[in-house]
Amino acid sequence: MLTKTSFQGKLTKTENLFIPFIVAGDPSPEMTIAYALRLQEEGADILELGVPYSDPLADGPTIQRAAKRALNAGMSLRKAIELVPELRRHGVEIPVVIFTYYNPVLQIGHEEFFRMLEENGAEGVLIPDLPYEESEEVRNLAEASNIEFISLVAPNSDQRIKQIAEHARGFLYCVSTLGVTGERNEMSADALRFIKKVKEFSPVPVAVGFGISTNDHVKLVRDHADGVIIGSKIIRLIESNLESIEKGNSDEALDAFSKEIRTLVQ
Amino acid sequence: MLQVFPDVKGRFGDFGGKYVPETLMGPLQELESALDEAMEDPSFLEEYHHVLKEYAGRPTSLTYADKMTEKLGGAKVYLKREDLNHTGAHKLNNAIGQALLAKRMGKEKIIAETGAGQHGVASATVAAKFGLECKVFMGEEDIRRQELNVFRMKLLGAEVVSVSSGNGTLKDATNEAIRYWVANCEDHFYLIGSVVGPHPYPRMVRDFQRVIGDESKKQFRQMEQNDPDRIYACVGGGSNAMGMFYPFLEEKSELIGVEAAGKGIDTPEHAATLSKGTPGVIHGSLTYLMQDENGQITEPYSISAGLDYPGIGPEHAYLFKSKRVRYESITDEEALDALKLLTQTEGIIPAIETAHALAQAFKEAKEMSPEETILINLSGRGDKDMSTLMEHFQEEV
Ligand SMILES: Cc1ncc(COP(=O)(O)O)c(C=O)c1O
Numbered sequence: 306m307l308t309k310t311s312f313q314g315k316l317t318k319t320e321n322l323f324i325p326f327i328v329a330g331d332p333s334p335e336m337t338i339a340y341a342l343r344l345q346e347e348g349a350d351i352l353e354l355g356v357p358y359s360d361p362l363a364d365g366p367t368i369q370r371a372a373k374r375a376l377n378a379g380m381s382l383r384k385a386i387e388l389v390p391e392l393r394r395h396g397v398e399i400p401v402v403i404f405t406y407y408n409p410v411l412q413i414g415h416e417e418f419f420r421m422l423e424e425n426g427a428e429g430v431l432i433p434d435l436p437y438e439e440s441e442e443v444r445n446l447a448e449a450s451n452i453e454f455i456s457l458v459a460p461n462s463d464q465r466i467k468q469i470a471e472h473a474r475g476f477l478y479c480v481s482t483l484g485v486t487g488e489r490n491e492m493s494a495d496a497l498r499f500i501k502k503v504k505e506f507s508p509v510p511v512a513v514g515f516g517i518s519t520n521d522h523v524k525l526v527r528d529h530a531d532g533v534i535i536g537s538k539i540i541r542l543i544e545s546n547l548e549s550i551e552k553g554n555s556d557e558a559l560d561a562f563s564k565e566i567r568t569l570v571q
Numbered sequence: 572m573l574q575v576f577p578d579v580k581g582r583f584g585d586f587g588g589k590y591v592p593e594t595l596m597g598p599l600q601e602l603e604s605a606l607d608e609a610m611e612d613p614s615f616l617e618e619y620h621h622v623l624k625e626y627a628g629r630p631t632s633l634t635y636a637d638k639m640t641e642k643l644g645g646a647k648v649y650l651k652r653e654d655l656n657h658t659g660a661h662k663l664n665n666a667i668g669q670a671l672l673a674k675r676m677g678k679e680k681i682i683a684e685t686g687a688g689q690h691g692v693a694s695a696t697v698a699a700k701f702g703l704e705c706k707v708f709m710g711e712e713d714i715r716r717q718e719l720n721v722f723r724m725k726l727l728g729a730e731v732v733s734v735s736s737g738n739g740t741l742k743d744a745t746n747e748a749i750r751y752w753v754a755n756c757e758d759h760f761y762l763i764g765s766v767v768g769p770h771p772y773p774r775m776v777r778d779f780q781r782v783i784g785d786e787s788k789k790q791f792r793q794m795e796q797n798d799p800d801r802i803y804a805c806v807g808g809g810s811n812a813m814g815m816f817y818p819f820l821e822e823k824s825e826l827i828g829v830e831a832a833g834k835g836i837d838t839p840e841h842a843a844t845l846s847k848g849t850p851g852v853i854h855g856s857l858t859y860l861m862q863d864e865n866g867q868i869t870e871p872y873s874i875s876a877g878l879d880y881p882g883i884g885p886e887h888a889y890l891f892k893s894k895r896v897r898y899e900s901i902t903d904e905e906a907l908d909a910l911k912l913l914t915q916t917e918g919i920i921p922a923i924e925t926a927h928a929l930a931q932a933f934k935e936a937k938e939m940s941p942e943e944t945i946l947i948n949l950s951g952r953g954d955k956d957m958s959t960l961m962e963h964f965q966e967e968v
Contacts, residue, residue, distance in 0.1 A: 328893070359867040360853070362749055363592040369736065381865040407590055408852045409866035434590045434852070438580070461597035461756070469593075483594050484754030 312428035312453040312475050315400040316350065319510045322476070322532030323570050325539050326404065326514075328371040329388055330380030332547060336555065337388065339395050343559055345374035347566040349399055351476070352392075353534065356385045356405035358452050363433045367537040370544070380541065382409040382418075391423045402429035402455055402475070415443060417507030419450040429453035429475045437469050438478040444472070459483065462498045472547030476523060476532060479513045480504050492525055500529045523570055538569065581770020584892065586885035589769040591634040591855040595749075598756040603771045605676045610778065615675065622667050623782060624701065627657040629664075631783075633790035633946075638916045639933075648932070648941035649799065650949045651787045653811065654921065658692050660951030661783060661811045662764060666693035668779030669898065670701050673760035680704040684748040684763045686713055686807065687877035687924065688720025688743035689951055690764030695729035698707065702946075705729040708748040712738030713876045720955050729733075738870040741807075742878045745854050765808025766884030769855030773884050780814025783948060788818050791946060799946035801825045801935065805928040806898070807877045809884035811950040816896060825897065825948075826889060829931045832883035832900035842871035844883040845891045853882035859891070874903040874959065875923035877951075901927040907963055909933055910953065923952035
């Protein structure tokens with residue numbers, strides 16, 4: 306490998322990664338910046354910045370609600386990308402991955418989309434409804450723009466696991482269970498066998514997401530994978546503090562949030 | 572000469588494909604293999620046609636509407652009577668095909684989405700007939716306006732799941748059905764009700780609905796020794812239209828798809844996807860849809876639950892772009908007028924969905940000559956719409 310991508314340059318380690326997911330603009334762009342900073346303080350290694358979408362097929366009720374709040378606050382794909390330099394200005398240094406459904410990307414246009422990501426300093430992109438077979442053009446453009454195109458593998462990807470994993474960039478997102486996003490109580494033995502198989506083929510860190518919601522899950526995943534992705538649980542923590550934010554007690558909300566995150570990932 | 576679509580990537584020209592979460596790629600592959608195999612197996616097709624004949628009551632009639640023809644004073648009007656199909660609409664043709672496939676694949680549980688409730692009823696019906704467990708996802712708003720069909724589904728033994736996200740209509744019910752399928756794909760078969768969704772659904776539903784066009788062609792040629800000059804069908808997702816049009820794509824007949832213009836295509840309240848929409852991805856397929864400038868899908872509106880959908884099947888997107896099919900739109904009011912006219916002229920109460928095709932056809936028939944012929948796909952009967960019709964016509968009747 307000749308040169309590192311800017312994603313790799315910014316990543317300080319390749320194991321024991323903590324990758325939080327938040328929705329841009331939930332409940333406001335200002336709070337997104339504040340939450341991102343708190344997550345970085347609590348050890349986040351990569352930030353997944355979700356773009357709210359009207360019809361999020363891969364998401365459960367928690368992230369659907371977050372998307373609705375953010376859309377009501379006027380968030381869009383363009384605005385989410387333009388939030389990246391704001392995050393930087395306030396001190397977010399970890400790599401930022403834009404997580405967006407495909408239709409908004411298609412409306413901006415592939416080339417303009419990657420030009421915007423590059424110009425605004427995002428390091429990666431993840432499009433949950435753009436599977437390997439449909440993503441060739443986007444993967445090539447990502448490569449040319451120094452942006453990591455993050456791929457997903459699922460327990461039922463079967464023969465496709467090898468193909469997807471071998472082409473993985475940035476990190477490989479391992480969907481731990483069949484289903485949509487949301488908190489779950491258990492991690493099955495099957496999930497652990499699946500992670501092991503994925504790791505055999507992946508040249509990049511393997512991170513596990515979907516359903517991770519307790520410190521026990523986090524510890525278990527840490528033992529088997531290179532990183533843990535937490536979405537719905539974090540959104541629920543944000544949700545539980547909405548009232549204090551509305552009352553103007555943002556600092557109180559943020560302190561409570563930090564404390565919960567610390568317990569979750571310790 | 573038209574190419575054979577879809578191609579190996581599930582594309583109809585630029586449209587179609589599989590834009591789905593990774594967890595659905597496996598199940599879609601499994602479905603595609605099973606479908607290919609079934610369609611090559613004469614015994615599968617034999618069983619499908621046998622059930623259509625013995626259980627659904629096919630072939631449905633082709634009716635020459637003499638009174639309507641006289642009243643309009645133009646082209647001769649023919650009706651393909653899908654309202655006479657068991658359960659009252661074309662939807663059952665597809666439900667039978669997919670249920671037989673589900674059984675062949677060893678899946679004992681089916682899920683379905685529904686708008687007007689016709690596909691839900693068709694799914695609940697085949698579930699009862701073939702001993703499958705059935706869950707139907709239906710928007711809150713549609714549950715309200717299609718009360719009778721909700722009860723029919725329950726009576727048939729299906730579970731109706733109320734969906735409250737979005738406007739509580741067909742788009743939202745489809746989202747929820749897909750989400751449920753993602754989590755339960757190992758033992759569930761998703762029985763989609765129109766020519767929408769990721770590959771191979773648009774192709775499969777078309778192939779299970781083409782019986783409408785195949786029969787029509789044969790019947791019409793017997794009666795008129797020719798093909799119709801124009802053929803009309805309403806378009807929600809587009810399954811009754813695709814089923815009717817597909818066998819005529821290479822013939823000379825002009826094909827006209829009719830969308831719902833709701834309160835008018837210059838208002839925000841319509842469901843005229845091709846007239847007013849732009850290309851994008853909805854429910855796993857690249858097609859035309861109604862969306863805002865940020866690529867968020869917008870909420871459609873139509874008085875008819877079955878046309879109240881912001882997308883359209885990808886093959887229609889292709890036929891629109893290649894201009895093989897002409898697409899028009901009809902408002903709520905125009906549809907209701909046509910519904911009443913057919914009812915009182917021919918003694919046939921059509922579904923409000925169907926009435927959109929009738930309204931466009933009647934408009935044009937008047938301007939045509941008596942030597943010309945038109946064929947309208949009468950996709951379903953109006954029994955399910957009685958409460959909506961009562962609200963509108965109570966004072967007049
Ligand atoms: C009678 C009838 N016609 C038409 C439709 C619209 O569906 P499609 O466009 O798939 O034929 C429906 C849908 O519920 C229906 O019930």
